[in-house]
Amino acid sequence: MGKTLVVGAGGVSHAAVHKMAMNSDIFTEITLASRTKAKCDAIAKSVKERTGVDIKTAELDAYNVADTVKLIKDTEAELLVNLALPYQDLVLMDACLEAGCHYLDTANYEPEDEAKFEYHWQWAYQDKFKQAGLTAILGSGFDPGVTSVFAKWLKKHKLDSIRQIDVLDANGGQNDQEFATNFNPEINLREVLADARHWEGGEWKVTPAMTHKVEFDFPGIGPKNMYLMYHEELESLSTHFPEIERARFWMTFGDAYITHAKVLQNVGMTRIDPVVHNGVEIIPIQFLKTLLPDPGDLGAETKGKACIGDIATGQAKDGSGEKTYYIYNICDHEECYREVGSQAVSYTTGVPAMIGAAQVLKGNWREPGVWNMEQLDPDDFMDMLNKHGLPWQVHELDGPVEF
Numbered sequence: 072m073g074k075t076l077v078v079g080a081g082g083v084s085h086a087a088v089h090k091m092a093m094n095s096d097i098f099t100e101i102t103l104a105s106r107t108k109a110k111c112d113a114i115a116k117s118v119k120e121r122t123g124v125d126i127k128t129a130e131l132d133a134y135n136v137a138d139t140v141k142l143i144k145d146t147e148a149e150l151l152v153n154l155a156l157p158y159q160d161l162v163l164m165d166a167c168l169e170a171g172c173h174y175l176d177t178a179n180y181e182p183e184d185e186a187k188f189e190y191h192w193q194w195a196y197q198d199k200f201k202q203a204g205l206t207a208i209l210g211s212g213f214d215p216g217v218t219s220v221f222a223k224w225l226k227k228h229k230l231d232s233i234r235q236i237d238v239l240d241a242n243g244g245q246n247d248q249e250f251a252t253n254f255n256p257e258i259n260l261r262e263v264l265a266d267a268r269h270w271e272g273g274e275w276k277v278t279p280a281m282t283h284k285v286e287f288d289f290p291g292i293g294p295k296n297m298y299l300m301y302h303e304e305l306e307s308l309s310t311h312f313p314e315i316e317r318a319r320f321w322m323t324f325g326d327a328y329i330t331h332a333k334v335l336q337n338v339g340m341t342r343i344d345p346v347v348h349n350g351v352e353i354i355p356i357q358f359l360k361t362l363l364p365d366p367g368d369l370g371a372e373t374k375g376k377a378c379i380g381d382i383a384t385g386q387a388k389d390g391s392g393e394k395t396y397y398i399y400n401i402c403d404h405e406e407c408y409r410e411v412g413s414q415a416v417s418y419t420t421g422v423p424a425m426i427g428a429a430q431v432l433k434g435n436w437r438e439p440g441v442w443n444m445e446q447l448d449p450d451d452f453m454d455m456l457n458k459h460g461l462p463w464q465v466h467e468l469d470g471p472v473e474f
């Protein structure tokens with residue numbers, strides 16, 4: 072159905088590219104390009120062994136817009152799937168505009184020297200994409216991504232309006248590491264150590280990171296402590312569903328993770344500004360990333376399940392008053408590893424990246440402009456989640472959440 076250029080060859084890309092190759096009727100030709108070509112070649116080898124599909128590989132520094140434009144033209148890619156880092160979102164959007172290619176990513180743009188998770192930089196591309204007749208899909212991972220599509224599906228099929236929404240992300244996975252993050256350590260720690268912000272009564276409420284803790288009994292996992300934190304879908308959901316009175320995001324962390332993260336922060340290892348060490352300028356969090364395990368390599372040793380979903384309350388479509396629904400997926404780390412050689416966090420991001428890309432190539436999501444996932448029709452995406460490894464369930468709860 073279409074030629075695709077994937078940029079970035081880390082943990083998420085590994086899962087996404089395998090799933091694209093398993094759907095070669097949609098992804099008729101795949102090129103994988105990244106800063107380190109050897110990583111692309113390793114993924115290509117695994118894809119060939121597991122699926123029999125050949126993919127092309129190339130070396131690319133995404134900051135070089137001219138090189139990206141040339142690669143898009145050489146490969147005749149219809150869609151660029153950005154699975155590199157949030158820092159490269161804008162340069163890759165620029166390259167797509169110049170080369171005439173649709174765009175999709177999984178995380179919003181962040182300047183490297185400021186831990187700011189805001190959409191305005193990418194929303195500012197709205198007119199340029201519209202005028203070029205091109206589509207840009209923002210945040211097609213699990214959260215953001217599936218959690219936003221879940222909200223849209225509830226609004227299309229169950230609720231006329233959403234009064235309040237809580238996104239709950241639990242990772243019950245265990246591995247042999249003393250301390251490891253489940254996706255890129257630098258991006259993960261910047262996100263987790265940022266102030267917790269949630270949307271309430273028309274404004275952002277700010278609390279210090281990892282201070283508001285609640286125990287929740289997660290389906291398929293059991294009781295776990297989850298912490299209030301900021302996540303980018305809160306901004307897009309509260310913008311696109313303006314009736315939302317309260318939107319919050321929660322993520323589970325074990326005590327050992329929190330202790331490590333706090334110590335690293337206290338000693339300055341999570342700083343994102345340059346410091347001079349022995350006459351050389353280094354950025355401590357980037358050095359820390361070099362020391363920590365690569366999350367993409369943890370698949371073989373990670374056991375347990377992840378459960379991510381939304382609890383939303385609003386007026387029922389059938390006029391029966393206020394209703395609350397919990398919609399979620401449960402994903403098993405070992406099953407993901409057996410299927411594509413990834414742990415569940417790479418898988419739960421990579422599969423929605425593939426499904427979002429499929430929506431563009433199939434022509435379902437083609438309106439020119441820049442879109443967040445809750446602005447788009449959810450039905451085929453939800454159907455593909457069930458067919459491609461992330462089945463979901465929806466249950467009515469007795470009433471709104473009490474935490």
Ligand code: NDP
Nearest residue numbers: 079080081082083106107133155178212213214215254255
């Ligand atoms: P990794 O660090 O494992 O992979 C990133 C890849 O991008 C690496 O291959 C890296 O190359 C490559 N890269 C970095 N800089 C450049 C550049 N200038 N040019 C070309 N390639 C570059 O990250 P993950 O796979 O864990 O995460 C990928 C993305 O997914 C991130 O943006 C992350 O925020 C997002 N994400 C989204 C989630 C969601 O649910 N929405 C959840 C988890 C992650 P090299 O190997 O040379 O370093």
